[in-house]
Amino acid sequence: MGLKTPFSNSLTTLRSRDLILVEVWDQDGRTGWGECVAFSSPWYTEETVGTAWHVMESFLVPRLLGETIDHPEEIRERFAAIRRNPMAKAALEGAVWDLWCKESDRSLSQSLGGTRERVEAGVAVGVQGSPAEMIDQVRRRVEEGYRRIKVKIRPGADIEVIAPIREAFPDLPLMADANSAYTLEDLDYLRRLDEFRLLMVEQPLDADDLVDHARLQERMETAICLDESITSFDDARRAADLGSCQVINVKPGRVGGLAEAKRIHDLCVERGIRLWCGGMLESGISRAHNLALASLPGFTLPGDLSASSRHWDRDVIIPEATVDQGWIHVPRDPGIGVKVDRERIAEVRVQSRRFPG
Ligand SMILES: O=C(O)CCC(=O)c1ccccc1C(=O)O
Numbered sequence: 001m002g003l004k005t006p007f008s009n010s011l012t013t014l015r016s017r018d019l020i021l022v023e024v025w026d027q028d029g030r031t032g033w034g035e036c037v038a039f040s041s042p043w044y045t046e047e048t049v050g051t052a053w054h055v056m057e058s059f060l061v062p063r064l065l066g067e068t069i070d071h072p073e074e075i076r077e078r079f080a081a082i083r084r085n086p087m088a089k090a091a092l093e094g095a096v097w098d099l100w101c102k103e104s105d106r107s108l109s110q111s112l113g114g115t116r117e118r119v120e121a122g123v124a125v126g127v128q129g130s131p132a133e134m135i136d137q138v139r140r141r142v143e144e145g146y147r148r149i150k151v152k153i154r155p156g157a158d159i160e161v162i163a164p165i166r167e168a169f170p171d172l173p174l175m176a177d178a179n180s181a182y183t184l185e186d187l188d189y190l191r192r193l194d195e196f197r198l199l200m201v202e203q204p205l206d207a208d209d210l211v212d213h214a215r216l217q218e219r220m221e222t223a224i225c226l227d228e229s230i231t232s233f234d235d236a237r238r239a240a241d242l243g244s245c246q247v248i249n250v251k252p253g254r255v256g257g258l259a260e261a262k263r264i265h266d267l268c269v270e271r272g273i274r275l276w277c278g279g280m281l282e283s284g285i286s287r288a289h290n291l292a293l294a295s296l297p298g299f300t301l302p303g304d305l306s307a308s309s310r311h312w313d314r315d316v317i318i319p320e321a322t323v324d325q326g327w328i329h330v331p332r333d334p335g336i337g338v339k340v341d342r343e344r345i346a347e348v349r350v351q352s353r354r355f356p357g
Pocket residue numbers: 044123124177179227278279280281282304305306
């Protein structure tokens with residue numbers, strides 16, 4: 001699907017988005033939907049659309065096909081013999097959650113233990129050509145009602161970008177995401193971000209640097225939020241033990257599914273780590289899963305949960321997700337609570353495979 005406008009971060013520029021959508025059937029012909037949020041190239045994590053397709057068809061689908069599944073939480077165990085590949089796993093698990101909720105006539109939010117009927121909408125703004133363009137983009141998003149703005153930063157476009165935004169919007173809930181663009185050698189430089197009263201700085205250091213993030217957090221006032229570093233419950237536990245962060249951005253795809261996301265939620269509530277639900281420039285199917293997750297009580301911060309129209313001319317769900325005075329409704333109908341627009345999918349589909357073949 002073509003993005004309305006290119007989206008840049010410290011590592012890459014995305015112009016269009018390849019996604020794998022998963023539909024599962026039960027014995028009665030009911031269906032459930034999931035989405036694999038891996039990108040075409042491995043810039044964010046090591047998974048790609050290609051590796052996810054391979055891992056799903058060769059290793060994961062055979063572990064589900066024709067099997068009796070009493071509860072979607074069993075899938076974590078079934079997939080445990082396959083290492084990593086969380087986005088491939090989450091796509092299938094998410095589809096089974098949708099189907100299981102529909103069979104039990106409950107919304108996904110309800111089934112996960114959600115307590116909110118609507119969640120605060122936040123939005124991410126990509127790296128821009130100049131600070132002036134950044135201010136212009138931030139202003140537009142504020143005017144659209146978003147309650148928290150995240151801006152992408154990279155060396156050479158960090159303080160010079162943040163300072164003028166803070167000056168123009170003194171009270172705006174503002175944060176920055178570096179997608180691992182810095183190292184501990186930048187410690188003194190990163191400490192200069194403290195004066196801008198950011199809600200948090202997201203993933204300043206490398207994905208493997210839980211120890212370095214702990215060192216940085218010790219020396220920085222601004223809360224550190226981890227994204228790429230947290231790929232499982234155990235990563236979250238280690239980050240809590242080490243003091244690597246005060247906040248975690250949870251994405252079901254990055255952690256291997258909704259069941260694992262819920263385990264991280266429960267841990268973080270207990271350990272006092274604040275949570276919000278991240279985004280992957282995904283379609284409305286994954287967003288519906290995210291909205292259900294974000295309705296859990298521990299998700300106290302606005303997530304990267306924006307309207308369908310933020311990135312798409314036409315989304316693949318009906319109705320599309322909309323932002324109303326900074327809020328997005330959590331779907332209440334059974335399962336993910338939105339209808340899938342098969343006509344739209346047929347328009348953008350480039351490849352499909354059915355199991356059993
Ligand atoms: O609005 C969104 O969907 C999220 C924007 C975003 O920051 C992002 C988008 C794609 C991949 C990674 C990230 C990230 O959170 O780092």
